[in-house]
Amino acid sequence: MKKIKIIALLFASLWLSSCEEYLDINQDPSNPQVAEGHVLLPPLIASMARGEAFDSRFIGQYIQNWHSSAGGNVWDRHGYASGSDAGGEKWRQHYFALGQNIILTIKDGQEKGKWDYSGVAKAIQAWSWQTTTDYHGEMILKQMFEPNRYVFDFDKQEDVYAEVVRVCNDALTDLARTDGIVSTTSLARGDLVYKGDRSKWVKFVYGILARNAHHLSNKSGYNPDKVIEFVDKSLASNADNFEVPHTGTGTADANFFGPSRNNMGSYRQSAYIVSLLNGTVFKDVRDPRLPLMISPSVDGTYRGVNTTFGDPNSANVNTRIPTLWNTVPGAATTALNGKYIFTDKATHPLMTYFELQFIKAEALLIKGDRAKALEAYRNGITAHMAYMNVAAREQTDYLASSAVVKVAADLKLSDIMVQKYIAMWGHGCLETWVDMRRYNYSSEIFTGFVLPIATQLSADNNGKPAQRVRPRFNSEYVWNRNSLDAIGGNNFDYHTYELWFTKK
Template sequence: MKLITKAIYLASALSLTACSDDFFDVNSSVTSPTTESLAPQYRIQGAIENTFAGTLYRGSREVLGVCQYGSQNVANYYSEVWNNEFTTGRYFLWQNSYVYSLPNTADLIVLGKKYNSPNFVAVGKIIRAYIFGVTTDQYGDIVMDDTYDGESPMNITPKFVTQKEAYDKIIAMLDEAIAEINQPSDIELNAAQGDVFYQGDKAKWTQLAYALKARYLNHLAKKSSYDPDAVLEACANAFKSNADNAMRTYEGGVPENDNQPYSSRGYGSSRVDYWSEFFVETLKNSLNLAEPFQDPRLITLVPEAVNGGYKGVRTGEGPVGEKDDYSIGNGGYYTSATSPTYFMTYSEVKFIEAEAYFRKGDKAAAYAALKEGVTADLEKAGVAPADAAEYLAKMDTEVGASNVSLSHIMTQKYISLVFDPETWVDLRRMDYSSEIYNGLQRPAFVNLSIFPNDNDWIQAMVYEYNESDRNYENLPNNDATYRLTTPLWWNTAD
């Protein structure tokens, strides 16, 4: 699958618009939107794939160190110890979301209206809600109303909305999409084979909208407005099996962007030299039993070390001693050239459902949802049926409805969401608790100038320097000490 190249981009933090014939090449008007060149059926693939490149990948690249999935070949790597680019505003999810991802969704909405095809409007809103969701979950307050909409003149000093307002708008956007996706449309979603998610299946797009709605409603567990029944209702209308997963596949061809980003031939391969100690040790005892029982996903996700066995590098420390003693990052289920990248999965929906039931006090339903989520992830990861059955039987005897805990749910979700920026949301919601995530500890050599105490953990990202240069009058407090240590709105109790 090749990256669609005809797309609309912004050429500055929020303001300049251009039409591109090459990936990230900017060469047209810088003063007015351009949406006339393509009908919506030729824009949907670009909207999807540039969201992968600009938001999902960029939102996970540094965060995979924060979440202690991958570890570097050197000690003190900035994203693992929360330093350098994190403190100076050179972490570029902001630019990638607003410059490379959001404009495509805005144009898809405009063109869907122009060509009397509200199904494209709905898809634009679903993807747009995802982009805004990832962005606000890493920064907090974001720009929404004043960003590029495909119709209005550019605003070079856009105003921010609070994260609460952002969440209200995201949920409203998803509800609008659910109402619009099945409305009569003159052009079908896959008319030009551009719907690389669902090949024009509007029922599955509806399920994706509900899955995202469940995700964002569930983030609010610390707020007085949290409604587990609303979360469960969204889950009930979301994915039904792995066949519904929203994902991108790769062919492993010559171009970098035809390879899974974290594979040895992908453009993000250097971000995961090794698997982390925490991730590997979690897989060695994912049920957290007194007598460890190895998770069968270990051998599918993590390559065996050259010298044998499975060993991860402590985050922030780099390999100590013989490098061949450690499991390299490339070559497992998520890090091979043809490995898929997941946008949203059935297993995540079931883990969200399990958490909501657990918070309601219904442990039997929580365990049933948890087991279904684990079953789906074992299948997704290619675990042999006999090994999967043995692991699930162990779950039944050692955990079951009577013993299920939030730790069981969140640990399984952590394993399932490898490289997904959603994991950072969960770690913060769970207060980086080692009681929830058994064995979790702060990285070695963490930046003590900003995080001096053992219970200090990174909470948000600094806004990029180009935004502070251009839009300083509207920018929230962007002092690194404040930004990196202050919990986001959804992570504070009312």
């Protein structure tokens, strides 16, 4: 009996030991549990485009890039969708899609001497802090990912802006290192945008710093020289643009704005963008970008929808945003392949040379250097027209027209901001919204722009336009409501609270 017990115990011990080894997949070389940078980086980059594109639909209504085909839409009225994650993708992007994955990429880079990967990951993190706080305002900074914590306190936007600068400087330090196993070939394995070219990532970081410094134009400490310096170190041409690619073989890898995904099917181009391109605002100067950016109705006339009113054209319906419709009068409105940034294979621009030239032009004008401001302003227009593949002759004619300022003494802030609005239309909604809030939605700065009147605004707004988007419902309003009380986040009009960066 004693021998039987000993054998039984020995068998049980061996079984448990082998079971532990079998179940411990962390030690199984066929199932590695430590993700490397080249594996993590592609989904990080894809998440950048996803977050901006998802929520651009709603910001695009605030800034009148487009409107809902149905009248009275809550976003057209500067409201929000209560009890919904609509408008919460940027929050999800920052804390969930990027969040820990960026930290893992940085950790992997630092431990293995892959400073290029850790530098790129920090650049993405800085970009995410900047864009997310410009969208939401106060954020969870100091307690982010703190272990064993179930509620999180919000930090001031001022602190988040400082964090952007800190992370950018760390990114520049890492990207400058040549020790370890830094390699263009290695970085290119995961780098979908710049194919391992660290010099372009450095330019991208300086672009983030330029935005960060320039968004503070209402502050007494605003330094236009610093903005200009950052821009000059940033993107040098359209070849440096940060654009997320799409293969477009199906809905899974198609551009968010493309016809296959049909995410914009219920939207119509705005009357405002039509007025900027068809000669209404610019005194009968037809912009050559008009047919390249937007589409006519089936009768060949370019139409747009006014905010809150929906699409009034039943016979000649306004063209749906992502789709180039058959425009032969009397023919069926069949969908074709789209145009501009609204094709399945189109890249999604997250930072462009022309955007930064307009930032530089504004900074130079504020500084008082009109001659250089005019140069940067015209560079921005030319670069965007080149990006649009506008014919050389049409570019020359437009630059010579009354729509474009030719004498430095005549240059006004509105000239710069309206041309920037055109260039950023569709893909740069968040940067445009930053501009509009910095200038309090002024129709003098954005020529021809008109906010909805108080009675057209959402009932929660108390007569005020939107200034921020509420944090993601299914994280903050379900699990973190008490922390929201400290910043007024549970108030119905929280989305109308002015942000720190816009305050004087």
